[in-house]
Amino acid sequence: MGKMPIGEGQLYLGIDGGGSKTKAILLSQQGQVLGEGVAGPANPLHGVEQTFTSIKLAAELALEDAGLDVDQLPRLVAGAGLAGVNLPELYQVVEQWVHPFGQFHLTTDLHIACLGAHNGEDGAVIISGTGSCGYAHTGNKSLIVGAHGFPFGDKGSGAWLGLEALKHALMASDGLAPAGPLKHRIETALDAQGIDMVSRMAGATSRDYARLAPIVIELAQAGDPTSLALVQDGADYLAAVAEKLLALKPGRLSMIGGVAGPLQAWMPEAILASVQPAIAAPEMGAFLFARKQLALLEKTA
Amino acid sequence: MGKMPIGEGQLYLGIDGGGSKTKAILLSQQGQVLGEGVAGPANPLHGVEQTFTSIKLAAELALEDAGLDVDQLPRLVAGAGLAGVNLPELYQVVEQWVHPFGQFHLTTDLHIACLGAHNGEDGAVIISGTGSCGYAHTGNKSLIVGAHGFPFGDKGSGAWLGLEALKHALMASDGLAPAGPLKHRIETALDAQGIDMVSRMAGATSRDYARLAPIVIELAQAGDPTSLALVQDGADYLAAVAEKLLALKPGRLSMIGGVAGPLQAWMPEAILASVQPAIAAPEMGAFLFARKQLALLEKTA
DSSP: OOOOOOOSSOEEEEEEEOSSOEEEEEEETTOOEEEEEEESOOOGGGOHHHHHHHHHHHHHHHHHHTTOOGGGGGGOEEEEEETTTTSHHHHHHHHTOOOSSSEEEEEEHHHHHHHHHTTTSSEEEEEESSSEEEEEEETTEEEEEEOOOTTTSOTTSHHHHHHHHHHHHHHHHTTSSOOOHHHHHHHHHHTOOTHHHHHHHTTOOHHHHHTTHHHHHHHHHTTOHHHHHHHHHHHHHHHHHHHHHHTTOOSOEEEESTTHHHHGGGSOHHHHTTBOOOSSOHHHHHHHHHHHHHHHHHHHO | OOOOOOOSSOEEEEEEEOSSOEEEEEEETTOOEEEEEEESOOOGGGOHHHHHHHHHHHHHHHHHHTTOOGGGGGGEEEEEEETTTTSHHHHHHHHTOOOSSSEEEEEEHHHHHHHHHTTTSSEEEEEESSSEEEEEEETTEEEEEEOOOTTTSOTTSHHHHHHHHHHHHHHHHTTSSOOOHHHHHHHHHHTOOTHHHHHHHTTOOHHHHHTTHHHHHHHHHTTOHHHHHHHHHHHHHHHHHHHHHHTTOOSOEEEESTTHHHHGGGSOHHHHTTBOOOSSOHHHHHHHHHHHHHHHHHHHO
C-alpha cells in the first residue's frame, strides 16, 4: 500500500498468529486497513521466541507497507490472537513478553476468529483446518469446545482425517482392513507401501497429516465407504460441537477453515440452517479486540 | 556373576535393544549365561548414536560381570534384536555400524522375541507392551503384522489405550462423552482437568501414554462400560493379528508384554487355546540367532 501520512487518530495492529504464519494488519481508529505484513509461525506451543520474532516482524512489515517507519511500533495498540494460549501456562508466558508496542492485548486465535466472523458482535465459530475447535461468545460468557491439539484432540480436522486415513492404509496393508481406494491413494500420495509408509510419516507433524485429508474428502464425495465412514465420524463430532455452541444462543454460527466447508455435506440440516458466512478475517477480529480493550481502559482510567 | 576363566569355545552376546533399555547377556557355545549388562535405550528410530553407545556399554558390562576384560569385545559373536529395524532404511543404517565385535548379526526385536519364546523353533508371538505387533516364523517364511509405531499403529498396546483414554477424558470434559470413572481417574493421574490435561500431555511420548493404560485395564476389569469398550477394541485387534499369524500354522503362539496378558481376558477362547507361555527371554533369542548365523557362515565358508 502506498505512502500514507500519519493521521491524528490512534493506530492499531490486528495480529493473527498461527502454526504456519503470522498476519498483521495496520488500521486506523475507524478500521481502515493502512498496511499489512506476513511473517513466520507464531504458535507459542512450538516456540515462544519464534512467536515474538514473527509478531514483531509482521508488525514492522505492516508499518513499512503503510509507508511508516518501524520506529512507530511504540505508537501502536496491538491486538493478537494466538494458537495455544488457551493453555493458561502459555497465556502467562506470552503475557509477560516485553513487547515493542504501546499496548499489547492478547487473546486466543478462537476469540479473534469469532470477533472477525461476526464483526465484533456475539456469535460462535467452528474452525476445522489443520486442527479443530469451537468457540462461542454471548454477553460476557464464552465457551471453548475442543482446541485440545493433536493427536489427542482435533477430531473432525484435516490432521485427524489424515491420521485416520494412514491408520486405515496400514491396517489394510496387513490384510486387517479392506484394500480399497483409500489405501491405494494414500500409498500413491506417500509413494510408499506397507512399512515404508511408516518411514515416510515417522515424526510427521499435524500439518503433514492434514495434507492427506483432501484424499479422504474427495473419495467420500465419490462414495468410497471407508472414506465416507471417516468423514461422517468427523462431521458428527463437529455437529456435536455445534450443538454445544448453539445451546448458548450465540445468534450467528460460522464455520471456518479448509475442512469445515466440505464436511458440512455430512452435517444435519438443523445445524446447517444456523450457519452463516464469516463477515471478516481473524486479523480484523484482532483489531476489533484491541480497539475494544483500549476503550475499556480509557473508560476505567 | 563371579570371575570366570575364559573357556576354549566361542563366546556370544545376546542383545535385546528397546526404547527404554538395552540388555546384553554373554553366553558360552552351549548357551550358559556367563554375565549380563544393562544400558540405556537402543531404538535407532530415536537415535542411532545412542543405540550404538548403549549396545557397546551393555556388552562391556556383560563382559565385566563375567570377570572378563572389555578388550575381549572383538572375540564375541553378537546377535542383536532392535526395535525400529523393521524399517528397511534403519536396518541399513545400523548394518553399516563399524561395530567393536568379532561379528554383529542384526535382526528385529520381533524376531528375537519369537526365537526366545519358542527356544529357536518355529512359532509366533504377539507383543503388547508400550507398542504392539505380531510376528510369525515357519520354515523360511516370516510375517510381521503391525509394528507400525505410535500414533498411527500400535493398536491394542499400552500407548494406544492411554491415548484413547485421554481422548475420552477430553471429550467428557467438553460434555461430549459421559463423565464416568475413566475421566475422573485420568484427571487424578494427571492432577489436572480440562485444558490443563493438554498442558500435562503436550509432547508426550508413547511411554507417557502407556503409563495411563493400567487405569483403563483396571476399570474394564471392574466393569466400567467406556473402559470395557476400549479394551475390547484393543483385544479384537490383537485377536485379528493372532488369526493372521495362526494361518501360517506356526505351531506355538506366545503373548508377551505387560498389556498382552490382561487383554487375553477379552479375546476369543479359540485363539487363547493356541497360546502357550514364552520359553525364554528375547536376549536369549538374540543369542540363538547369533549362534545360528555363525553356523551358517561356517557351513558356507
